[in-house]
Ligand code: HEM
């Protein structure tokens with residue numbers, strides 16, 4: 001095992017130089033890094049909006065910004081975080097980088113389309129950015145009609161077009177993954193030898209391809225009504241506003257699984273690697289991803305219990321929502337069962353995996369609360385819902401993202417991050433997260449509505465706690481930014497397989513050569529067969 | 542998978558069929574069939590869709606997997622329409638106090 005970097009060894013980073021070699025690259029690994037840079041910028045932007053929101057909510061009077069500005073702030077926070085950070089995050093960065101490597105391929109099936117999809121995200125992002133700089137948009141990330149089509153005087157169309165374009169980025173990424181998984185597996189890499197990360201991305205890709213076109217159609221319809229006054233959603237023009245919500249949530253509920261399924265895939269890798277055991281019930285976990293993708297399309301009406309949707313449909317959607325919880329619960333139980341008698345090490349990625357399991361469970365269970373028709377009438381549009389989805393999207397998806405970032409950092413860069421600092425920041429993030437969002441469950445249950453910047457004085461203490469937590473969380477996210485940058489130069493040089501993991505991505509050098517493998521691997525074992533890595537260096541425990 | 546190429550004649554006939562169906566759609570629009578005008582218009586549209594998919598998009602000679610993809614897409618469209626209609630058509634079924 002070579003652990004010191006031989007200076008002249010050629011890898012995907014030093015094979016060519018200059019801006020052009022990056023902007024015109026067809027290498028899935030470089031495109032993954034382009035995405036990483038892009039979404040990090042959007043994460044920062046979304047974070048700035050969140051900061052202003054939390055500062056505003058320190059006091060009940062709402063003195064810092066006007067109501068109009070506040071509406072724009074939470075809209076732009078949601079739009080940025082969902083469409084330009086979380087939806088692309090794990091699939092476009094780690095999926096791009098590692099999905100081909102994990103199945104023993106040299107690249108994705110369509111490298112040019114892969115590059116195109118990055119450009120589409122950038123162009124969409126620029127549209128949205130333009131709208132924000134030109135004056136912002138105030139409809140909420142949900143763009144409900146007829147407000148968005150008739151009454152809002154803000155930059156609805158520019159923002160919606162940005163989302164439209166970014167949607168095609170998502171579709172093309174999904175398409176690329178599906179074709180790659182079908183056609184590019186290395187010899188011996190059967191479907192049931194694929195890592196669960198790949199299964200999770202297959203399921204995600206199905207949602208991207210089947211769901212996102214409906215979002216695109218919906219945006220076009222909003223455009224037609226807002227610009228040409230063709231009556232589709234506005235009752236005054238003969239439309240039906242609830243139709244918008246059907247179309248929007250047909251995409252946007254499945255979209256929440258575009259955000260969480262890839263994180264579940266990461267967690268499967270982490271739990272296996274750091275307990276040195278195969279995932280308990282591999283096939284069930286693999287199928288549960290596909291089950292989530294399919295069932296996720298049947299529950300969207302649970303966002304519409306108080307929208308004027310018929311009571312019958314409300315009951316049906318409430319009932320169906322309970323089914324989608326089953327495959328999610330299967331995963332949680334199977335990860336837990338994997339830990340049993342495992343040889344567990346508490347490296348930073350594993351800390352994030354633990355964070356994911358606990359916080360996702362809380363988010364998922366409160367999902368069942370809000371899926372219950374009767375309870376939801378009480379808590380809908382309150383901070384309870386805000387807490388529910390932040391437990392899943394920040395506590396779940398971003399924990400998975402951070403875990404993956406630490407896990408694969410040595411592979412992507414060839415350098416280790418500083419373990420002590422990383423553990424510290426994982427802890428800070430966990431504490432900051434809970435301090436930010438747990439009080440919001442209580443706030444919401446007591447009746448604090450979402451999307452208001454003034455509130456009764458008795459809610460102040462909980463809001464102050466939440467803002468305090470957000471400050472801690474911000475520190476937690478800032479520390480990794482610093483040490484990751486630091487590690488690029490000063491980090492310990494990483495070997496090919498620092499964790500003793502089983503995936504094919506660890507069977508090649510760190511950082512990998514341009515075409516991933518010197519020789520295409522032939523797969524003879526199941527995923528997570530630790531007899532294949534006996535004696536390989538484990539550098540961090 | 543062998544590439545199968547239809548003859549020019551087939552393509553011309555399909556094109557002709559599409560044009561005729563378009564004309565029929567337009568003509569039917571002038572006849573008042575009550576509720577059935579939507580049914581007829583959609584039925585013609587489905588025929589045209591099938592012609593385009595089967596001949597112009599070569600689905601007729603495609604692999605099973607490609608056909609499955611097509612059917613999957615159609616099934617998802619059905620889900621979208623059915624569950625949306627499960628709201629729209631049942632709004633009078635169960636009364637809601639205050640509404
Ligand atoms: C697994 C990942 C999940 C994510 C990322 C997620 C995300 C979200 C988001 C973003 C919203 C708020 C939408 C808005 O702006 O109004 C929301 C609301 C909701 N979620 Fe989840 N959710 C997830 C899982 C679940 C599950 C498993 C259930 C129940 C089976 C569920 C039930 C609901 C319901 C009923 C609402 C609507 C509540 C209301 O508006 O009154 N969610 N979720």
Ligand SMILES: [Cu+2]
Nearest residue numbers: 253300302303
């Ligand atoms: Cu939902």
